[in-house]
Amino acid sequence: MLRCQRCQAPIEEGESYDYYGQTVCEDCYIYLLNPPKACDPMAVASALATRQALGQSGTEGLTEVQRRICSLIEERGKVTREELLDLLGLEPRDLERQLAVLRHCELVRACKEGSQIYLTRW
Known part of the structure; x- marks a missing residue:
């Protein structure tokens, strides 16, 4: 095999x-x-228009993993990708897929402090 x-x-x-x-x-x-x-930008416009058409706001319409990511960021204020990988037990590529969706929905963003990149709520 x-x-x-x-x-x-x-x-x-x-x-x-x-x-x-x-x-x-x-x-x-x-x-x-x-x-x-x-x-x-096109994915952001599409995600925002779709969520608006469906009447979704906040974490409505998200998967359980996406809601958990938002919740962890909300609780901690900011997290690194490495922290999320440890806390959620996801593979790096799976986390990147989830973060891309959350960024397209303008729910999560990245910010740099010194040499460290943190994820925060939008």
Whole structure:
């Protein structure tokens, strides 16, 4: 059985993808082709318009993980990505996906203090 060269997940025969010479699983392939982009003006406009059309505000309409991220930031005032990874037990790429959504909804933002980057509520 093959293993993904990025995440080490087992890959069934015929289910692998080649990405610049690396054998990867479908999840890693999709992530490599379309990584989350936190700074995307069109995604922000779309997310805000959709939430407004649905009458959503605050954490309404978010997933449980997204609500937990917002709650942790609210409780602590600011957190680092590393702290969120430890507290939530997420993989770095999964956290980045969640943060991109929260940034598009203008619920979470990043700020730099010295050499450290913190996540805060918008």
